[in-house]
Amino acid sequence: MKDPNRPLPPLPALIFSARWLQLPLYLGLIFAQGVYVILFLKELWHLLHDAFKIDEQSIMLIVLGLIDVVMISNLLIMVIVGGYETFVSRLRLEGHPDQPEWLSHVNASVLKVKLAMAIIGISSIHLLKSFIEVGALGGLPFCGPELLAAAAEAGVSARKTCTLLTWDGVMWQTLIHCVFIASAIGIAWTDRIMSNGHAPKARAASH
Numbered sequence: 001m002k003d004p005n006r007p008l009p010p011l012p013a014l015i016f017s018a019r020w021l022q023l024p025l026y027l028g029l030i031f032a033q034g035v036y037v038i039l040f041l042k043e044l045w046h047l048l049h050d051a052f053k054i055d056e057q058s059i060m061l062i063v064l065g066l067i068d069v070v071m072i073s074n075l076l077i078m079v080i081v082g083g084y085e086t087f088v089s090r091l092r093l094e095g096h097p098d099q100p101e102w103l104s105h106v107n108a109s110v111l112k113v114k115l116a117m118a119i120i121g122i123s124s125i126h127l128l129k130s131f132i133e134v135g136a137l138g139g140l141p142f143c144g145p146e147l148l149a150a151a152a153e154a155g156v157s158a159r160k161t162c163t164l165l166t167w168d169g170v171m172w173q174t175l176i177h178c179v180f181i182a183s184a185i186g187i188a189w190t191d192r193i194m195s196n197g198h199a200p201k202a203r204a205a206s207h
Helices: 010-049 056-087 101-105 108-137 145-154 167-206
Strands: none
Touching: 010 056, 056 101, 056 108, 108 167
């Protein structure tokens, strides 16, 4: 039986230590998480400050924007915690009361499926925002540089004078969302096939 505490030869030790090169990437994502916290607080202040001045549709769009920020933050946490645990080093959270339930059985396949589901959720929020705004397409021109500059000079919201959406744009958003769903189903199906293929081998090895 091999001694787990036996040091590795120099070359394998160097190659295995290369995983720590990913540490700055995860630290960078932590800073990105902080930027999203600032963005969330900024949007929340805008909602509270203008709650009695804006209409129901604008409030709904701001709230959906807040949900979008939260879901992206959840995605960042999954990548930071799950990626570090899977590819860099153990966090040793066993027995910790705040250990995420999904972290106890996380691996590369599970992480891919969870990330795909999170991306579908984020895409759904963006698509819902487009569906809400699409009602304003009738009669409003597209927000080109001239219209955006004129709205800024007049001190009015560009959403009231023009729109950033087009019917073709909404159609492409819907198609891309469907592609995300199909990709997630494909990833989950492939992971299930691989898991079922490994299970008989594991049972055979135990016998």
